[in-house]
Every structure is written in structure tokens, then in C-alpha cells.
Amino acid sequence: MEFKILFDDGQGNIVDEDGNDPMAADYPELDKELEMLTNMEMYSACQYEQHQHKEEQQDETMTQQQQVNTAAKPKKRQYSSHSEDVKSLVIAYHLEKLVSAAKAGKEYGVGPRVAQRWIKEYKESGKQEEPENNKTKPGPKSRLGDEHKRHLIEFIDDNPSAIIDQAVDSLTKQFEGLVIKKTVVHNFMKNECNYLLRRHIFILC
Template sequence: MDLRIYQEDGHGNAVDEHANEPVELEVDVDGYPLADTVDFDSYMEFKPPEKPEASIKANKMVSTAASGPVSYYKKHGDDVKVHFFYLVYEEGLTAGKAGRQLGIARRTAYDWLKKDQDLIVESRDGLETKKTEKKVGRPALLNEEHKKHLEETFIDHPSATLDQAIESLTNQFSDLKVTKTTVYNFMTEKCALSFKKAHFHSKERNSPVSIEKRFDWVTRWIQTDMHYNSNCVFIDESAFHINLKRTMAWSKKGTRAEVIQPLTQAKTTTILGVISPYGIVNKRKTVGGSKMQKSIRTVTGHYFNFTASTIDVMDRHEEFKGHYIIIDNAPIHTSDNIRKFIESRGCVYLPPYSPELNPIEQFWSVVKSKLKREKLLEAETLSTRITEACQNALISDLKGFCRYSESKFETCLNKNPL
């Protein structure tokens, strides 16, 4: 039990021995209940085994002849592929850099990306990518003028489809007749264009004000003993729903990829989470209570209860003594009661519009990527699937998320966009 004595400070304010004002909220498990999903104890008990540095199972020996040279290749599981495409599509890394980070051969990484992009284009535009032999002596249909026009078109309209690209070409060059395959090959080979998942950022994310705030934040905190991979925990919430699905789907060539969604309403489930380089600290699900507001957003009461339970977990484990609590500056996180409650524990608020600096943002993306691979039919399975995905997180992955966010400090110090 935490007993605090408050006294008048001479100015009409009640303060404790550390000059902290009393918190007006109190833990109310009936009014703002939270369902257990994963905490540090359960995570450590059931966490998956770490992948060895050089896995014997992951490597196979291939011989071209009895006395010929021997080469090695590595098999990669679905989790590695999920992480690879997250780094490429969500974080904007090249296939080579993402491959190096995950121990994937350069050629394999680029093969994965090319196959994935071919499938994306086929799925979206019904394009057949059958390879045909190039006819010797046949003049090229598209030239430098067409290249310049296409490059300008996709700079102005990066989400344009192949049909729109062809329409733009034929409007500009009235005598031109080309197929989708011809345009696609020309775009990828001659224009060096590739089809990627689009990134939608708010205008303020890389405004001069936001860049300056990130510079000030990093400049301040690198002078302290705060280190992401040794003495920090990271808090954030994320919304899940039963109709969470992949943005692409398989279909027969020439037919549109369609997914029939369940008739159940896409009820949102909000998961509050805390991760650290030592493991998952706390995960809770908000559920309806006597004071539940009609809103899909986490109310302050839920967040207060979650913060209190997180601090309880940290107090029970020596690993988290003296740890900083890293949190973004969303309004719900900066309310007076939340601020009073956690600032004395070493709370660090991130600068605005800076998700790259919070490792748990990457964690949520990977969890959602895993869920999108599963067919969710019943509402009651969603929570168990989320718990399962969280429980299967490797400590090495959590450390990797921390390293990635900390690596962005240099970007902030150089005042470059995130």
C-alpha cells in the first residue's frame, strides 16, 4: 500500500513531501475495467525460445557434385518475412538494408521484394506478367520522351494506376498504342519506378517546427543516462477489429481479388501495451464498465488504471527499477492526473508527430501484420489472437525495435525528416 501524507504549502495548495500535488483520480477497476492479456510474468514463462546465432536447422548444405563446391542457403520463416516487409514498406528501408538487418542474403531480399511487387501489381490491375522473348530488330515503342512524361506523371500522382498511366500517355501521344505489360516493364526497367505501399503522413510530421522539437528533445536526452536498450519502457495503445485484413489477396489471373467480410460489426478492441528490451511488461484490453463512455477511444480512467497496473508490475521486478517511462504526447497521456501520477517515476514525453522514436509503434505493426495472415471469423477469437501474437514476440525483436528507434536520434540531430 502506498501511503502519502499531504500538507499545506503556504500558498493554499496540498503537496506531499516531494512537493507533488495529489492526484484527483484513483484506481477504479469497476468503472474502467481492463481485461488481462499478457504481463511480464506470463510472458517470461511462455515466451518463445530465441533464435540461435547460427541455427543448424536453418541452414542446409547443397552440393553441385560429389566433389564439387559446397554452398549454403538459409531457410527463413514467415515471421522473418513479416519483419522484412515491415521494414521495407513501413520504414522505407531498401531491400538490401532490411536484409542486412535481419540476416537475409542480399539476393534473397531483392527476390522477395520483386515477387511481392509483381503480385501487388497483378492483384491491383489484373496484369499478366508472362515473360516473352524480345523480338530482335523490333523498334522500341517507348522512348526518352515517354520516359520523361511517365516520370513527371508519377511524381505528381504517385498513386496513379497503370490504366491511368496509359491514358495519360495516349492523351499526350495520340498515335501511341501500348499494352499494360509494355508500360509496366518500361516503368520498372527504364524509369526505375517500383510499386510500394504508400505512406500517409500528416503535413505537420516534418514541418520545421516538428523537426526543431525533435532536435531539442534528442539534444536534451542524450545528455542523460537514458538508453532505449537498457533502462526504458515504452507505452502506447492500439486499436484492433475483427475485420482487420491484408491490403492484398490472392485470386486467379484475370479476376479481381475479392474478400467477403463477416457480417459482424467491426467492433474496435483497444489494447494498451508496454514493452521493454527485456520483454513485454504489460498488455491489457479495455472493456465496458459502469462508467464506460460511448467512444471507441480509450478514456482517461482506463489509461489511469493501466498506468497504475504497469507501475505495479515494474515495482515487483528488479529489472525495471529506475527505468524511464517513454510515452507520446497524445492528449489522453498528458492529462493532469496522468502527468502527476507518472512524472515522479521518470516519465519522458516524446516530441509531437514522432512515432519513429517509439519502439512500440513497430511492435504494434508487426502484431497487426501477423493477425492479417489469419482468418478471423468470430469476435471472441480476436483477443486470443492478439494475446498469442504478443506472447510470441522474441526478446531479440524487442531489442531490435529499440535499436531502430534509437538509431533515429542521428536523423533528428541532423534535422532531417523522419
């Protein structure tokens, strides 16, 4: 860069070595330096804006990636716990109604696999007696077979207005030593004898 020495011409004017007014002189080198300085400031400002924009893009990308990772993260499986009472009810329903484990479980809001596991464990344990909730006082076991079915059908045909107590009395008199509950006879007549339509017969007293 060229340096210029300025003087006072004695008349209150500032001139350069050549006697020219420095304010009116043309200094292309100075203009070039000013242009370079201006361009450098513009470049720095542009670089700063680009840097800021790049950081904003990176932050946005990281936020999106975190959202994707959160959405893709598998949810913990929720397990339902059931009491022993529910377990006993499912097993009892399966044995009494002779339905599948899945259907027995559905009756009490238990998943099919859980119900199947319960019933499988029950059978493998060797326990063939009724589940805890279905146990009654010890006494003679009773079963109703084809001969009882025939007797009940004949009894109802002969006594269409009979009630369940009379049906039970008829059974115990006909088959000596038979001990049976009204609910068992009621279910047997409904499921095995197809007397569902004659509901007035099955009034429980």
C-alpha cells in the first residue's frame, strides 16, 4: 500500500507531495482495500448465517431421529395377574361344561394361553377331584347316566307340571343309594334331556 505525506501549504490548505488536494485525489489502491474489506465482512456474515443454518438443521435432524427411536422402541408387554379363585373358576367351568380351555378362559376374562396352561397343569398334577371353589362337604359321589336320563324323560312326560324337587325325589326313590343335588339334576335335564323349553319345570325351590 502506497503512503502519502501531507503538508500545510501555508494558506490553511492540506496538500500532498505533489501539491494536490488529497480529498480530491484518486487512490485506486485505497478503493481496492476498502472493497476487499467490505467483501470480507460480507463473507464473514454469510459464513455465520450458513453455520447457524447448519446447526439448526442438525438440531432438527437429531430431534426427528429421537422421535423415530422413541416410536420404534418396543413397548413393554403388560401381563395380567389372576387370583387363585379365578384359576379355580376357569378349571371348574372347563370340567363342568366340557368346553375348551379357551372358551372357559373367555368366560372369566382370561387369555386362551393362560387358561390352557392352567388346565394342563391341573391335569398333569394328577388331581382329578373338583377345583377348590367347587368342593363341597365329603359325601358319596354321584353320576347320572343313560338310565337316569331315561327315567327323568319318562317322569317329565308323565308329570309335565312337576318341579325339580319332585324330579330329584323320583330319582332317589328309583335308584337306591343315589345322592344328587337339584342343580345337578337341573343341568342334566337341560343339557342332556333337551328340556330347555320347559323352563317352568326347572323352578329351583
